[in-house]
Amino acid sequence: xxxxxxxxxxxxxxxxxxxxxxxxxxxxxxxxxxxxxxxxxxxxxxxxxxxxxxxxxxxxxxxxxxxxxxxxxxxxxxxxxxxxxxxxxxxxxxxxxxxxxxxxxxxxxxxxxxxxxxxxxxxxxxxxxxxxxxxxxxxxxxxxxxxxxxxxxxxxxxxxxxxxxxxxxxxxxxxxxxxxxxxxxxxxxxxxxxxxxxxxxxxxxxxxxxxxxxxxxxxxxxxxxxxxxxxxxxxxxxxxxxxxxxxxxxxxxxxxxxxxxxxxxxxxxxxxxxxxxxxxxxxxxxxxxxxxxxxxxxxxxxxxxxxxxxxxxxxxxxxxxxxxxxxxxxxxxxxxxxxxxxxxxxxxxxxxxxxxxxxxxxxxxxxxxxxxxxxxxxxxxxxxxxxxxxxxxxxxxxxxxxxxxxxxxxxxxxxxxxxxxxxxxxxxxxxxxxxxxxxxxxxxxxxxxxxxxxxxxxxxxxxxxxxxxxxxxxxxxxxxxxxxxxxxxxxxxxxxxxxxxxxx
Amino acid sequence: xxxxxxxxxxxxxxxxxxxxxxxxxxxxxxxxxxxxxxxxxxxxxxxxxxxxxxxxxxxxxxxxxxxxxxxxxxxxxxxxxxxxxxxxxxxxxxxxxxxxxxxxxxxxxxxxxxxxxxxxxxxxxxxxxxxxxxxxxxxxxxxxxxxxxxxxxxx
Numbered sequence: 001x002x003x004x005x006x007x008x009x010x011x012x013x014x015x016x017x018x019x020x021x022x023x024x025x026x027x028x029x030x031x032x033x034x035x036x037x038x039x040x041x042x043x044x045x046x047x048x049x050x051x052x053x054x055x056x057x058x059x060x061x062x063x064x065x066x067x068x069x070x071x072x073x074x075x076x077x078x079x080x081x082x083x084x085x086x087x088x089x090x091x092x093x094x095x096x097x098x099x100x101x102x103x104x105x106x107x108x109x110x111x112x113x114x115x116x117x118x119x120x121x122x123x124x125x126x127x128x129x130x131x132x133x134x135x136x137x138x139x140x141x142x143x144x145x146x147x148x149x150x151x152x153x154x155x156x157x158x159x160x161x162x163x164x165x166x167x168x169x170x171x172x173x174x175x176x177x178x179x180x181x182x183x184x185x186x187x188x189x190x191x192x193x194x195x196x197x198x199x200x201x202x203x204x205x206x207x208x209x210x211x212x213x214x215x216x217x218x219x220x221x222x223x224x225x226x227x228x229x230x231x232x233x234x235x236x237x238x239x240x241x242x243x244x245x246x247x248x249x250x251x252x253x254x255x256x257x258x259x260x261x262x263x264x265x266x267x268x269x270x271x272x273x274x275x276x277x278x279x280x281x282x283x284x285x286x287x288x289x290x291x292x293x294x295x296x297x298x299x300x301x302x303x304x305x306x307x308x309x310x311x312x313x314x315x316x317x318x319x320x321x322x323x324x325x326x327x328x329x330x331x332x333x334x335x336x337x338x339x340x341x342x343x344x345x346x347x348x349x350x351x352x353x354x355x356x357x358x359x360x361x362x363x364x365x366x367x368x369x370x371x372x373x374x375x376x377x378x379x380x381x382x383x384x385x386x387x388x389x390x391x392x393x394x395x396x397x398x399x400x401x402x403x404x405x406x407x408x409x410x411x412x413x414x415x416x417x418x419x420x421x422x423x424x425x426x427x428x429x430x431x432x433x434x435x436x437x438x439x440x441x442x443x444x445x446x447x448x449x450x451x452x453x454x455x456x457x458x459x460x461x462x463x464x465x466x467x468x469x470x471x472x473x474x475x476x477x478x479x480x481x482x483x484x485x486x487x488x489x490x491x492x493x494x495x496x497x498x499x500x501x502x503x504x
Numbered sequence: 505x506x507x508x509x510x511x512x513x514x515x516x517x518x519x520x521x522x523x524x525x526x527x528x529x530x531x532x533x534x535x536x537x538x539x540x541x542x543x544x545x546x547x548x549x550x551x552x553x554x555x556x557x558x559x560x561x562x563x564x565x566x567x568x569x570x571x572x573x574x575x576x577x578x579x580x581x582x583x584x585x586x587x588x589x590x591x592x593x594x595x596x597x598x599x600x601x602x603x604x605x606x607x608x609x610x611x612x613x614x615x616x617x618x619x620x621x622x623x624x625x626x627x628x629x630x631x632x633x634x635x636x637x638x639x640x641x642x643x644x645x646x647x648x649x650x651x652x653x654x655x656x657x658x659x
Binding site: 091093095283430472477484504 | 512513515516517519520521523524526527530531532533535536538539542545546549550552553554556557558568569572580583584586587590591592593594595598600601602603605606608609612613614615616617619620621622624625628631632634636637640641643644647648651
């Protein structure tokens with residue numbers, strides 16, 4: 001890469017970070033309460049919330065990890081694109097009930113909704129907070145790792161320098177404006193990702209001469225050797241299932257769709273919307289934006305594999321560099337937008353989870369422990385928590401390699417194990433008792449931690465199924481069975497306001 | 505409990521059982537069949553969530569919900585069909601430029617937006633009519649003021 005290109009890319013990447021900071025600063029005037037600081041409750045319209053939801057849901061993994069995994073697993077990983085329809089599915093299933101809950105009282109966090117539904121059951125709030133906190137930190141850690149690798153590759157910076165500069169600015173604007181600034185910057189970052197998607201998709205078709213040419217070139221190539229590396233290819237990588245285990249393939253069909261419903265990035269944005277009748281429009285914006293971003297990931301992976309198969313570039317040293325190798329071949333414009341997209345994906349996901357984790361510390365955990373804090377104090381503690389958590393996560397990510405690897409096992413699946421018992425079952429079914437939800441969450445917590453350890457020891461699961469599928473099934477069935485035999489916060493014992501919200 | 509909760513009770517219990525069934529099917533090698541069972545599970549969740557006061561509008565059931573369900577059942581059957589047809593070999597033709605098997609993933613992907621997302625937008629009034637939202641807000645206001653008179657706090 002020429003030094004001119006390197007400078008142009010670095011300037012564009014920093015441009016994204018600086019514009020995000022300015023948006024965060026500008027948004028602080030909208031931040032007037034704990035509800036707006038932690039949850040942007042009922043504040044925004046469908047365009048901004050739709051784009052922000054898509055951006056927060058599409059992390060570094062989506063933009064960088066998917067093309068990288070395609071290079072190894074083939075199309076199994078591209079099943080991830082199915083999430084585009086998952087936004088509407090999530091809103092149809094839970095959107096109006098979740099938004100209706102925000103009318104009952106001051107809602108700042110998902111924990112507040114859980115408290116309203118289950119008579120402020122402290123155990124539910126505490127375990128839910130712990131699960132969400134752990135998975136949020138895992139996500140944050142992954143974003144930090146992705147960005148430090150990227151800037152190390154681009155500018156030769158040390159991981160610590162990259163993390164402190166990029167995430168230092170993120171921590172500043174998130175602490176200033178909370179989720180209000182977070183949501184506005186996520187909407188901007190989502191827009192950047194869409195533009196990058198359009199540019200890379202067009203570039204792919206120009207370089208390959210069409211998808212069919214790329215597919216047939218890859219399918220006809222058994223292996224490629226160059227620069228001391230050999231890449232073995234198989235036509236099986238290109239069919240709908242790819243080459244992962246059957247259980248993983250099945251999970252990758254199910255999880256992007258129904259699993260999206262269990263993501264806090266989706267659930268919490270349901271109550272950020274001002275008018276619930278705008279939710280279908282919000283779904284349209286999120287889905288269409290996601291179409292571009294997910295197809296970006298498809299063409300970047302396919303493009304890199306095509307370049308290797310056709311001998312235009314040497315086999316990749318690391319699979320994760322697939323999108324970088326493809327964009328380097330596209331040229332400076334492609335590279336500028338690729339790096340901008342990766343930075344945007346990292347920042348949007350990070351600000352979302354930093355706010356979420358701080359909300360757990362400043363609001364949900366004290367409340368679960370019976371400590372009442374006034375809203376102003378919650379915001380102050382939230383700000384301090386963001387700074388401390390942000391710096392601690394950077395240090396933890398860069399210094400504790402094996403612990404980080406273990407923790408990042410948690411994430412997408414962990415969120416589902418936490419949210420399905422509480423919200424999906426809890427808000428769809430008046431027969432869900434607080435004892436049932438508590439038991440489901442307890443099983444989730446124990447099994448998430450157990451599986452995190454077992455996965456790190458290389459334990460594999462029956463049928464090649466990812467560990468979290470087993471935990472999700474168990475936590476859901478425990479919630480249902482215990483609810484059938486217990487009575488708390490269900491049926492006639494339900495708060496009539498909650499009943500009204502669930503009837504919508 | 506009223507009618508709506510009873511209806512959703514059955515649906516939620518079935519979805520719970522289906523989660524376990526899908527997991528066990530993967531354990532015992534029936535992962536492909538498990539995918540279709542999972543679509544039935546998603547269909548039940550959609551029905552449970554789309555209901556308004558315990559009733560589901562028939563038009564909304566047909567489009568977007570059932571249209572999406574049929575599209576995915578057919579599409580993923582074809583994903584499997586073309587995967588079996590060309591497993592271990594290069595495909596002899598492409599659909600939309602893709603391997604015929606992945607082409608049906610592509611169709612399911614774009615199709616889910618054209619059914620679920622677009623249908624949800626076009627039929628939004630069936631999902632949450634303005635008058636129902638207004639009535640809900642009025643009811644909550646009334647319940648809140650009754651509750652406040654009783655000296656109960658909401659936080």
